[in-house]
Amino acid sequence: MKWKKDYDTAVASSDGEETVESDLSDCVEIWVVVICLALPDAIKCTWHFVIIIITATRDKSFSLPPGTLGYPFIGETLEFLRKGSNFYKLRQEKYGNIFKTHIFGCPTIRVIGAENVRKILHGENSIVMQSWPKSTKLLLGSGAMTQTSGEIHRSQRKQVLHAFSMHALAEYVPIIQSDIRKQIETWLEKGTFLGYNECREMTMSISSKVLLGFDFDVEEKQRYNKMFLDFTAALMTIPINVPGFGFHKGMKAREGLLAGIKGQLKKLSSKEGQKSFKTAFEYYLDALDEEEITMDTLDTIAEGALDLIANGFSTTSSALTNLIMILGKHENVLQNVREELYTHGLLDPKNVDLTLNSLKDLPYSSKVLKELLRLYPPAGASFRKCLQTFELEGYTIPAGWTVMYSIRETHRNPNVYDDAEEFRPDRWDDSSFHPGTLTSESPTDKFNFIPFGGGCRSCVGSEFAKLSLRIFLLELARSCDWTLLNKDAEMRFIPVPHAVDSLPVQIRRWDHCSLFSRAPIYGF
Numbered sequence: 001m002k003w004k005k006d007y008d009t010a011v012a013s014s015d016g017e018e019t020v021e022s023d024l025s026d027c028v029e030i031w032v033v034v035i036c037l038a039l040p041d042a043i044k045c046t047w048h049f050v051i052i053i054i055t056a057t058r059d060k061s062f063s064l065p066p067g068t069l070g071y072p073f074i075g076e077t078l079e080f081l082r083k084g085s086n087f088y089k090l091r092q093e094k095y096g097n098i099f100k101t102h103i104f105g106c107p108t109i110r111v112i113g114a115e116n117v118r119k120i121l122h123g124e125n126s127i128v129m130q131s132w133p134k135s136t137k138l139l140l141g142s143g144a145m146t147q148t149s150g151e152i153h154r155s156q157r158k159q160v161l162h163a164f165s166m167h168a169l170a171e172y173v174p175i176i177q178s179d180i181r182k183q184i185e186t187w188l189e190k191g192t193f194l195g196y197n198e199c200r201e202m203t204m205s206i207s208s209k210v211l212l213g214f215d216f217d218v219e220e221k222q223r224y225n226k227m228f229l230d231f232t233a234a235l236m237t238i239p240i241n242v243p244g245f246g247f248h249k250g251m252k253a254r255e256g257l258l259a260g261i262k263g264q265l266k267k268l269s270s271k272e273g274q275k276s277f278k279t280a281f282e283y284y285l286d287a288l289d290e291e292e293i294t295m296d297t298l299d300t301i302a303e304g305a306l307d308l309i310a311n312g313f314s315t316t317s318s319a320l321t322n323l324i325m326i327l328g329k330h331e332n333v334l335q336n337v338r339e340e341l342y343t344h345g346l347l348d349p350k351n352v353d354l355t356l357n358s359l360k361d362l363p364y365s366s367k368v369l370k371e372l373l374r375l376y377p378p379a380g381a382s383f384r385k386c387l388q389t390f391e392l393e394g395y396t397i398p399a400g401w402t403v404m405y406s407i408r409e410t411h412r413n414p415n416v417y418d419d420a421e422e423f424r425p426d427r428w429d430d431s432s433f434h435p436g437t438l439t440s441e442s443p444t445d446k447f448n449f450i451p452f453g454g455g456c457r458s459c460v461g462s463e464f465a466k467l468s469l470r471i472f473l474l475e476l477a478r479s480c481d482w483t484l485l486n487k488d489a490e491m492r493f494i495p496v497p498h499a500v501d502s503l504p505v506q507i508r509r510w511d512h513c514s515l516f517s518r519a520p521i522y523g524f
């Protein structure tokens, strides 16, 4: 039973991964850092923080949000490591939508709710700016778009967005579809598989092919997948580049990935590596030429490519895995998707090959994906640094502190979403969803639904991610039936939402004739 072996390994390794939330032994890493490497930073940060606290005590108009700051230097880091996403949930229940804490050496304010998030995202570069942990900065590199700001950032975004234009996306459809179909076929042959592991491998394969034209054989696929796992796992770790630490593994993986990407970029620039389609990288290079910007060094371009793949890797694979999970739990939703596909002729063998056109106008499927991203947003929150002191809901948010805007809790606001914890695609039906009331508490306010963030740092890969999700939904629905082998598995939300047991699934081929065995909904 190969899947059982994989399953046991996955549970063991996912337990390991989640020790951040459950096992205090991992905290040794934190202590070592606080005591040795991070001491100067921690002292600086704490000094700044003490000044703020003194000011806050003396000046009555200085009103910090509620919450606790924990112990000197380490703040509430240990509790966060023990409780994971529950750490925030419990504090929200106690203190409301804005609260202070102190984690990873920084006084931090967590901000929830459309109105508050809007203020943060609209204040980009004036009241806040992007800020990532040191480990993320070192692993992604200074040239990565997520790390740059101002004019350089704006220009990078503009160039990268050429790679995700409608025209470019239309070219990617057959590539994505072919990879998804191949992957599903291997699952059907195996009969059982681990959803989370397989979706990560599939995401890595699709994005490296579409972005850079990589065409991995089985062995390379496994090697790159492993490097990506090490790399992404290290993004939020303690930046100690010494064997035995996660960060060191991540830096090693970075070297391997950059070497591979550079090799591929060289091939693509020569005739040797040209593909039957134009890769995202080639769209990006065209954009550079058009703007008469001198060609950056290969290193910077490779870093940019790694940044893109890294940003899309965990997020997209989490969404794909959770789609398998949610449809496995809601058979009626899967049935409705199939009926929609039937009415659009997409179950007809003549229409196997998809195009951007055949994928649009599937309103029910769109609602399913929207609801998936509402309930399980792959990025649960993001970080900013406060550039100046400002007010939010009457509280003072001090300059220099970290602000973390929450996507997960914003998406589960019970004042906006009835039965907020339930998966209900029909909530997005216009008629049943109070359209037109443009208050911040209304779902028509776009900041109530922010799976891809917002403002000038919103996700550049969102259209590519949505396209991949749509094709996956369609291919799953029209080719297979599946059973979740552990329907009630606990969910973990850090680093991305996933079932703690990696989602073991039993899968079989679906015969579309069975659609006619029950009363139709769409009148056929």
Ligand code: HEM
Pocket: 145, 146, 147, 157, 207, 307, 308, 309, 311, 312, 313, 315, 316, 319, 377, 378, 379, 382, 383, 450, 451, 452, 453, 454, 456, 457, 458, 459, 460, 461, 462, 464, 465, 466
């Ligand atoms: C379901 C999949 C995805 C989700 C939920 C997602 C979510 C997000 C979010 C919330 C942000 C904003 C973070 C912030 O405010 O600091 C973001 C930024 C970003 N995403 Fe995605 N993402 C996804 C897929 C992708 C893909 C496939 C790519 C690339 C191919 C990508 C590339 C990026 C980049 C480069 C940024 C930084 C943009 C900037 O700083 O200007 N993402 N993503």
